[in-house]
Amino acid sequence: MSALPPLPEEDEAWTARLRALQPLGPPEPRPFFFTRLQARLDARQAPTTMLPAWLRRPAYALFLGALVLALNADTAVSKSVSPPTSSSSSSAAGKW
Amino acid sequence: MSSSPTDAELVAQFQAGSAAAFRTLVERYQGPVYRTALSLLRSPEEAEDVAQEVFVEVYQTIDRFRGEAALSTWLYRLATSRALKQQRKNRTKKRFTLLTNLLGINHEVLHEPPDHQHPQALLEGQQQQQQLLDAIARLPESQQVAFTLRHEQELSYEEIAAVLGTSVSAVESLLFRARQRLRQFLHPHLV
Numbered sequence: 001m002s003a004l005p006p007l008p009e010e011d012e013a014w015t016a017r018l019r020a021l022q023p024l025g026p027p028e029p030r031p032f033f034f035t036r037l038q039a040r041l042d043a044r045q046a047p048t049t050m051l052p053a054w055l056r057r058p059a060y061a062l063f064l065g066a067l068v069l070a071l072n073a074d075t076a077v078s079k080s081v082s083p084p085t086s087s088s089s090s091s092a093a094g095k096w
Numbered sequence: 097m098s099s100s101p102t103d104a105e106l107v108a109q110f111q112a113g114s115a116a117a118f119r120t121l122v123e124r125y126q127g128p129v130y131r132t133a134l135s136l137l138r139s140p141e142e143a144e145d146v147a148q149e150v151f152v153e154v155y156q157t158i159d160r161f162r163g164e165a166a167l168s169t170w171l172y173r174l175a176t177s178r179a180l181k182q183q184r185k186n187r188t189k190k191r192f193t194l195l196t197n198l199l200g201i202n203h204e205v206l207h208e209p210p211d212h213q214h215p216q217a218l219l220e221g222q223q224q225q226q227q228l229l230d231a232i233a234r235l236p237e238s239q240q241v242a243f244t245l246r247h248e249q250e251l252s253y254e255e256i257a258a259v260l261g262t263s264v265s266a267v268e269s270l271l272f273r274a275r276q277r278l279r280q281f282l283h284p285h286l287v
Contacts, residue, residue, distance in 0.1 A: 006151075011246075011271075014246075014247045014275065015247045017228070017247075017251060018228075018248050020225075020245045021225050021228075021229070026127065026131055027131060027134055028129070029125055029127070029130040029143075029147060030140075030144065031125055033126050033130075033144075033147070033148075033161055034119055034122050034123065034126070035124070036148065037122060037148050037151050037152070038151060039154055040148055041152060044152065052165070087180070
């Protein structure tokens with residue numbers, strides 16, 4: 001391995017040394033950078049319009065599902081436990 | 097003949113909803129943002145990803161940009177912080193892969209994560225240049241950022257201070273220590 005050349009001391013000398021690493025000029029991003037950026041932005045925006053942000057969190061969605069099931073179950077149970085009698089309903093209707 | 101809009105004009109147009117202003121802004125700064133990320137990550141693919149994410153963030157948060165700092169300062173700040181985050185992620189991944197392989201948890205063949213070399217250095221095949229780039233990569237984060245912004249992006253001390261949110265004297269100190277460490281890495285017997 002060959003010995004390294006003396007290292008620069010001065011500010012400008014370091015810049016020149018690093019500039020020498022790019023003999024072909026400063027590197028540039030690949031062509032059509034903006035097109036790829038646009039595609040990325042479109043991909044990010046697409047799902048957000050479909051559902052509200054809070055509903056896209058699994059915990060909220062699960063909670064909402066559980067709540068709907070619990071309310072349905074409660075309604076079903078309360079209907080099966082105390083069916084309305086025909087006499088009470090007719091008497092109630094008679095009052096009004 | 098129409099002169100190109102200033103950064104402040106571009107931001108104002110973009111905040112007012114001009115898609116053309118955003119495109120001009122991206123085309124004006126895609127090179128500097130990409131090169132900043134590349135100088136810290138040394139992987140063209142990762143640098144492209146970071147540069148894209150920087151502009152996604154700009155697109156999403158432009159309403160909050162009040163112009164207290166220059167647009168370029170904001171972009172350099174986003175690029176360096178995202179590149180450093182990616183660098184940390186790469187290091188963690190490398191350490192984790194090494195650990196799982198040492199413990200025998202991962203039965204995959206041990207692959208050394210790709211060591212992305214600077215494209216120009218590869219092209220030139222110059223070992224000394226690669227040694228310098230490796231030494232820069234071994235600098236502490238703040239010194240590495242200050243050094244690359246100064247000597248690769250050729251920003252002034254004042255601009256670097258604005259990007260790092262520090263004083264010019266602090267930047268001078270960071271650069272002094274960075275150069276000192278580079279000399280230690282590259283010529284240990286001389287220090």
